[in-house]
Amino acid sequence: QQPVQSPQAVILREGEDAVINCSSSKALYSVHWYRQKHGEAPVFLMILLKGGEQKGHEKISASFNEKKQQSSLYLTASQLSYSGTYFCGTESGGTSYGKLTFGQGTILTVHP
């Protein structure tokens, strides 16, 4: 069962902030965030493991709420280069370790 991302699309001006959410109905071992630009491969942003940690990567950070099986990606002071489609990929335990189930994506557009 695929995770659900919200919102489906976000339009920002440079310097504005955004939050993208990823929710799963299944117990998760980890959440992976990727950004994909049109016609290119997904580019890895970060992994969050169960334990409710929060990680940061420049002005992009994320959190994982294990109780809610939800992860949020925070983009602060957005730049034009942040434009793209953001996917969360979830990894469950058991025999599904390593297999990523991706959400439907959130299209982020940053305007000057």
Next chain:
Amino acid sequence: EPEVTQTPSHQVTQMGQEVILRCVPISNHLYFYWYRQILGQKVEFLVSFYNNEISEKSEIFDDQFSVERPDGSNFTLKIRSTKLEDSAMYFCASSPYRVGEKAFFGQGTRLTVV
């Protein structure tokens, strides 16, 4: 940074023909994956491969699909009799471990079935 390489970058084939998509994973990685992305849609898991055998496959990965690691470096995806709906971007990925590790994606092969 090491990278996963895929060939060809674009393949056009006639319906019913066999295609082989090739991937060279990162050399010390142990887990290999194929994903598919139909234009404008999400990335979908096809199959994972470890220790020379399939460890998991999705419902998309039916009898028309097969994977192989023929020579210890290449990782291939074969589609025996292509259908129009097989047109998609196919991504190969590899990771060093199975659990909670970053998966490195290749640049993809765009398959167009006509």
